[in-house]
Amino acid sequence: MFTIEHDFDATVITLIDEAEPNTRPLNEDVVILSFDDRVVVEQMSPEGDEVVRVVFTMHQLTELRLALNLPEGNYRLEQRDGKGL
Incomplete structure (x- = not known):
């Protein structure tokens, strides 16, 4: 399950872990904040005492998107x- 919200300066996508009862422990929600110049991925630590945050530039996000569909190697x-990617 996921939700999408449009805030003033960002789009917020929340990925909510779901599982059949007693099949496995649930993972914390993943929150993805999309801004004009960056994307931030957040998740509560397993201990539940801090938010772990990863910030991607738009260039890094483009590289990640492409990397998901490429074989092993260096690119x-x-x-x-001069128009960018």
């Missing part, structure tokens, strides 16, 4: 005509 994105 570098090339800019074309």
Whole structure:
């Protein structure tokens, strides 16, 4: 299950873990905040005492998206005509 909310300066997507009763422990929700210049992924630590946060630039997010569909190896994105990716 997930929710999508549009705030003033960000879109907030929350991924809510669901499982059949007594099949496995539930994981903490994952919150994804999408801004104009970055994407922030947050999740409560397993101990429940702090929020763990990862910040991606838009370039890093593009590389991640592409990497999910490529085989093992080293890659570098090339800019074309100075227009970026």
